[in-house]
Amino acid sequence: MAKVTIKEIARRAGVSKTAVSFAFNDPSRLSEATLQRILSIAEELGYVPDPIARSMTTKRTGCIGLLVPQPIPDVIRNPFFSEFLEGIGEVCKETGLSLMLVPPLKGSIRRAVNDAAVDGFLTLGLETFRGTMIVLEQRGVPYVMVDSDPTLGIPCVNIDDQGGARVAMAHVLHAGHRRVAILGIKSGKQGRYKEYAGTLRRRMEGYLAALSEAGLPMRSRNVHLVECDSHANGGREGFQQLWRLKRRPTAIVAMSDIIAIGAMEAARELGVRVPDDVSIVGYDDIPAARWTQPGLTTVHQPIREKGKLAADLLVKLVEGGTDSNHYVLPTNLVERESVRIWTEETTAG
Amino acid sequence: MAKVTIKEIARRAGVSKTAVSFAFNDPSRLSEATLQRILSIAEELGYVPDPIARSMTTKRTGCIGLLVPQPIPDVIRNPFFSEFLEGIGEVCKETGLSLMLVPPLKGSIRRAVNDAAVDGFLTLGLETFRGTMIVLEQRGVPYVMVDSDPTLGIPCVNIDDQGGARVAMAHVLHAGHRRVAILGIKSGKQGRYKEYAGTLRRRMEGYLAALSEAGLPMRSRNVHLVECDSHANGGREGFQQLWRLKRRPTAIVAMSDIIAIGAMEAARELGVRVPDDVSIVGYDDIPAARWTQPGLTTVHQPIREKGKLAADLLVKLVEGGTDSNHYVLPTNLVERESVRIWTEETTAG
DNA sequence: TTGTACGCGTTATCAC
DNA sequence: GTGATAACGCGTACAA
Numbered sequence A, B: 001m002a003k004v005t006i007k008e009i010a011r012r013a014g015v016s017k018t019a020v021s022f023a024f025n026d027p028s029r030l031s032e033a034t035l036q037r038i039l040s041i042a043e044e045l046g047y048v049p050d051p052i053a054r055s056m057t058t059k060r061t062g063c064i065g066l067l068v069p070q071p072i073p074d075v076i077r078n079p080f081f082s083e084f085l086e087g088i089g090e091v092c093k094e095t096g097l098s099l100m101l102v103p104p105l106k107g108s109i110r111r112a113v114n115d116a117a118v119d120g121f122l123t124l125g126l127e128t129f130r131g132t133m134i135v136l137e138q139r140g141v142p143y144v145m146v147d148s149d150p151t152l153g154i155p156c157v158n159i160d161d162q163g164g165a166r167v168a169m170a171h172v173l174h175a176g177h178r179r180v181a182i183l184g185i186k187s188g189k190q191g192r193y194k195e196y197a198g199t200l201r202r203r204m205e206g207y208l209a210a211l212s213e214a215g216l217p218m219r220s221r222n223v224h225l226v227e228c229d230s231h232a233n234g235g236r237e238g239f240q241q242l243w244r245l246k247r248r249p250t251a252i253v254a255m256s257d258i259i260a261i262g263a264m265e266a267a268r269e270l271g272v273r274v275p276d277d278v279s280i281v282g283y284d285d286i287p288a289a290r291w292t293q294p295g296l297t298t299v300h301q302p303i304r305e306k307g308k309l310a311a312d313l314l315v316k317l318v319e320g321g322t323d324s325n326h327y328v329l330p331t332n333l334v335e336r337e338s339v340r341i342w343t344e345e346t347t348a349g
Numbered sequence C: 001t002t003g004t005a006c007g008c009g010t011t012a013t014c015a016c
Numbered sequence D: 001g002t003g004a005t006a007a008c009g010c011g012t013a014c015a016a
Helices: A006-013 A017-025 A032-045 A051-058 A072-076 A079-095 A109-115 A129-139 A161-174 A198-213 A232-243 A257-269 A303-318 B006-013 B017-025 B032-045 B051-058 B072-076 B079-095 B109-115 B129-139 B161-174 B198-213 B232-243 B257-269 B303-318
Strands: A063-067 A098-102 A121-124 A143-146 A156-159 A180-185 A223-228 A251-254 A279-281 A298-300 A326-329 A332-334 B063-067 B098-102 B121-124 B143-146 B156-159 B180-185 B223-228 B251-254 B279-281 B298-300 B326-329 B332-334
Touching: A006 A017, A006 A032, A017 A032, A051 B051, A063 A079, A063 A109, A063 A303, A072 A079, A072 B079, A079 A098, A079 A121, A079 A257, A079 A303, A079 B072, A079 B079, A109 A129, A121 A129, A121 A303, A143 A303, A156 A161, A156 A303, A161 A180, A161 A198, A161 A251, A161 A279, A161 A298, A161 A332, A180 A198, A180 A232, A180 A257, A223 A232, A232 A251, A232 A257, A251 A257, A257 A279, A303 A326, B006 B017, B006 B032, B017 B032, B063 B079, B063 B109, B063 B303, B072 B079, B079 B098, B079 B121, B079 B257, B079 B303, B109 B129, B121 B129, B121 B303, B143 B303, B156 B161, B156 B303, B161 B180, B161 B198, B161 B251, B161 B279, B161 B298, B161 B332, B180 B198, B180 B232, B180 B257, B223 B232, B232 B251, B232 B257, B251 B257, B257 B279, B303 B326
Parallel strands: A063 A098, A063 A121, A121 A143, A143 A156, A156 A326, A180 A223, A180 A251, A251 A279, B063 B098, B063 B121, B121 B143, B143 B156, B156 B326, B180 B223, B180 B251, B251 B279
Antiparallel strands: A098 B098, A298 A332, B298 B332
16 A cells, blocks of 8 residues: 555645644644544544654654664673663653664664664763764764763763772682683783773773782783683683683683673583682673572672663753763672682692 | 754755765766765765655665564563574674664554654564554554464464473473473463463463373362563562462473573572472573573573564565565473472372 | 645756 | 756644
8 A cells, every 4th residue: 555644634635734734743723623534534544654754853763772882693692781771671661762772784883873763872882982972973962871981071871890890809819719710801802901991991900900919910820811702602612711721710700790601601511610610700790690500609780770870861861951970880799609718728730 | 063964065065955965875976076075075064964864765764673562671581582682683783774672652552663763563472463463554664473373464473382382291291290380471361371362372272282181181279370470580479479389389381481490599599499399391492591500491492593584584575575474483392400200209298 | 723834865857 | 977956754833
């Protein structure tokens, strides 16, 4: 069936397009007779206003965009992302907004941003955020950045990445571990952690601070850094790589729970017991951290709250408000059962 | 800064809007001099085409919608949904499409569908699919239904829900269990399972078929049905409710893994051992089913493939193709460690 | 109470 | 070959 437009209805009703529009958006401006005539014709023809044409004039799409740094399958494989979506979703529920997932368009964030018909953007963990900021500014819609390096004048929501990482590392060091491995998140920098930015940099700084306090230099044979993809299989591969080492770690500190969970999976497959043979600490405190056996000791961050706060902020901005504050949400260690005291005599190759 | 439009550039360059548009979309139709003049002015002003205005004429948004039956926070709490998104995401990655999550707009699916500026819809597990179909037809964009009752002429993607459910129930019955509980998914029907539709109905039919084969009528004191919300906490509550019963089940068959996982959590909290004290079977085979201890015996369904197939289908439809086939993907039982043989003598209060 | 004109980018059609 | 005109779709300020 050919698309039914406002024009067609106007023609049949013998009125102007305006009158038809009023029938739906401001009925009081029409006489009862005209109104009913228009409405019945529209009903009969099954008229549905074109959302795009409508957005043209209203300047509103009823949708906010979530700009992610990687293709959807890559980001969704980390349950962290689901929980973040849940927080945003609460705001959508309250406000009646939809949510668009906006991955780079054939590698180009610029094209993705320019093509997305949304009222504003949330950005999550963008590494190339400087270039992205220019693109977003040009695009002319408000945006809120989450898990990036805070930038003056731009509303940002972050967590205390460094503090959390420091506590996590300190926890295993206090437990006596002196051979530790860090399962990091793939950075594209091949382990050159001094070039890290954003969340990765801050977490790394936290680990290093705790290491330094314990007198363990990063450049020692007792400290390893392995970068993993942010999903369970990435963690599994990371663990396998670690277990091929001559000097295996007695404790593993992972930059995300899903990596830690993958590592635990690999450990089980290799007959390595957690925490008897190796201790593991995660980061994020996703729901699954409670389901594993042993329960995963990890750094809790308020993921849902982070998403909700960022979305609330964006909605305020979209509605014309202003807010360029930086928010830093707290983190804290959650002790479960994946870490065990390590004493010298138990240390064996 | 005021929005830079094509008109402003045309004015400054002393050409028509058409020329400016050609500069970006069909440069060969302009003389080199005109082209460069337009391009440099556009560059200088930081021009970005308005995606909405562009969609007006192209009739394309570069975005597909996923219509979900509940608010985003409710659906995302089931990891099943993430994996489904992963499958859709693969198609987005290949085709350069974005994905819009479209929940009911203040309870109205009609408004949500009419307001969403997308090239087509995927629907997931819609209960009120008859009314929704009319809305979608009127909306005039192609759509593919997933996990609904198959409807003639509409492309549908489903799994063998009934077969999977039957095998799951048969599995615990073969293991000797005679007091079983079903942890169902909240239906809005207060347990009147004969009124179920779609996925729920098919799974229920599968359970009933196996029960019937074993000579266990549903209307017996030995078979219980409890409806749960589709998240871990729903499963936890379901288990707690079951454990308040006088005649506790020796086996629990859950309609989704996340409910089963929540039940396992509740069991652990109550000191009930799985599978020694109670056996549990799930449905879906989400990644977390491998992480629990004991590993969850469950019905595997190809979630990602389902999402990918549905999205591939939709893309074909959006591009003008036709396909109103019905696809039914296979399911199979995955045995892990959450089910144990039950003999009469072990049966105690 | 109802009609006119405008905003926005693309493209079929037409003019030279 | 080069480039202008008009139409698409809706909502709304403004005019009548």
